[in-house]
Amino acid sequence: xxxxxxxxxxxxxxxxxxxxxxxxxxxxxxxxxxxxxxxxxxxxxxxxxxxxxxxxxxxxxxxxxxxxxxxxxxx
Numbered sequence: 001x002x003x004x005x006x007x008x009x010x011x012x013x014x015x016x017x018x019x020x021x022x023x024x025x026x027x028x029x030x031x032x033x034x035x036x037x038x039x040x041x042x043x044x045x046x047x048x049x050x051x052x053x054x055x056x057x058x059x060x061x062x063x064x065x066x067x068x069x070x071x072x073x074x075x
Contacts, residue, residue, distance in 0.1 A: 001050045003071035005037065005064045008044055015039045016063045017070065024056045028073065035070075048073060 005015050019036040022028055033045040034054065048054070050073050058070025 001052070001073045001075075002069045003034070003046075003049065003054075003058075003073060005058075005066050005068045005070060006046060007066045008037070008039060009041065012039050012041075012066060014063050014065050017058050017060055018043065019060060020056060020058075021045070022054055024054065026054055028052065028054050050075070 015037045017035055018038045022034050028034060028048040030048055030051045032048045034048045035046050037044055037046050052073040052075045054071055054073050056071045
């Protein structure tokens with residue numbers, strides 16, 4: 001399953017990954033916080049969309065457009 005930058009607000013177009021809360025290759029559970037995302041208005045913990053092993057593509061302190069794939073979770 002793809003991990004994408006979510007749209008947290010109606011006008012949000014991009015967000016910055018400020019911290020990964022899990023290590024690359026870690027096992028995660030659905031709903032577990034996996035990274036922090038900052039926008040011009042807020043900061044939020046983004047949860048794993050499913051359980052499995054995470055592979056991280058997105059880099060810390062990098063801004064991405066909404067919908068950009070920043071990792072995957074393999075079942």
